[in-house]
Amino acid sequence: MTARPPTPPAEPEPGRRRAPGHAVILDWLEGELRSGRIQVGDKLPSERTLAERFGMSRSSVREAGRVMDAMGLVRSATGSGPRAGAIVVSEPSAALAWALRMHVATRALPVADLVTTRVLLETEAALEAAEHDVPGRGAILATAHAHLDRMDVPDFPAREFHRLDAEFHVLLSTLSGNVVLETILRSLREATIGYVEEAMAGVEDWGAVRDELQRQHRDILAAAVERDGPRAAQAVREHIHWFSRFTTAGPDAAGG
Template sequence: MPEAARAWRIVLEKIESDLLDGALGPGDRLPPERELAATLGVGRSSVREALRVLEVMGLIRTGTGSGPTAGAIIIATPRGGLSALLRLQVAAQGFPIDDVMRTRLVLESAVAGALASDPQRDTASARTIVDAMDAEGLSPAEFLALDAQLHLALAEASGNAVIAAMMSGLRSAIESYVLAGAEQIPDWDATVTRLRSEHRAIVAAVDAGDAIAARTLIHDHITGYYAEAGLSRA
């Protein structure tokens, strides 16, 4: 029998292979633990460990007992797993802040351009958040939490599930980094006034269908804050 330390990986590799080959797909039920263990020559504890990993990754849903909801079922919701992985990497400081910024520039410029070019775009959620950011008396933490929500709302409105998942995972990085940077800004009130104006300009460009302006505005918005807060070495 394979070493326990790596046996659960054999289960993952088998399921991955079946997904790639089309032998498994969303809605399909995995074989019972005992059957997987016997087929792959691993212990049932290794199968359970692999299933726990897959559930955390958002690739399966498990249910106990019997009936149509029992067992492990493939589900097509990878966003939760990808977001969780990115959040954990950010929490462990696995990503340099400059890399986070550059990734945001790539993703959010693409989002702004795609949204502006889409005649069916829906920016209602983004506009609601922009309005909420006009409230008086918001603390830096409250304002920047809304800021992160706005950028996520734009990503979700783009309809690109991969970008939305990545932005969701990076959200905690966005909030923590920009909040740390806020402490270095000498005139926070002036910065808030500028950020509010920039947010409205970005959403207005998207609503006007001006993809070039939307991409430029969001690029300058992100790089401007990072530079002002002393967060970027670029």
């Protein structure tokens, strides 16, 4: 499906400043997506077409493209041919994680508050997972088991351990069948994993900490397999709080 030519924006009211070029294009794209005239997988009009239709420079159109790419709304490819240009995609977790990571870095969003948010969301996901049959439930649980088996390997690299740890939690959240919950949790994990790695880099007895984390992970997974929502929620709550207390020997941190 090819997007129809964009409608030029209305002139601003007297005394009001015209919106930045990227905002104009974002507003147009939102309207097209909401109406269904543009859908995921469609190619946007060319830079030249958008610049002419909206009466703006091509540099403003390129700025809009960069903003949309950062928001996980488009994927751009250079060159010529059917695969070139900006294609509409939908990758909300990438955009949310990027924004959260930046605001955590500015300390506008305390990591300790993200820990509390994780507890609220992951315990709810554990309860919902016990009541829903999502497609591929068995494969999801098998993958979670495989992640833990890999993480049990002696001398498994800590960086890879934290990556699989994060993916383990996200996998279990998919069992809830709530895509918004899953997206937010994935974003939170991606936004804080750097802090986890920094906090654990100076731990002297990492092996003992890893063993305890794995014991907790196994308890959470066993409860999920048995569809024991309250037990899974309690195990997740204790797991997150245990690890966050362990890492807060310095500034706040999140993980587990």
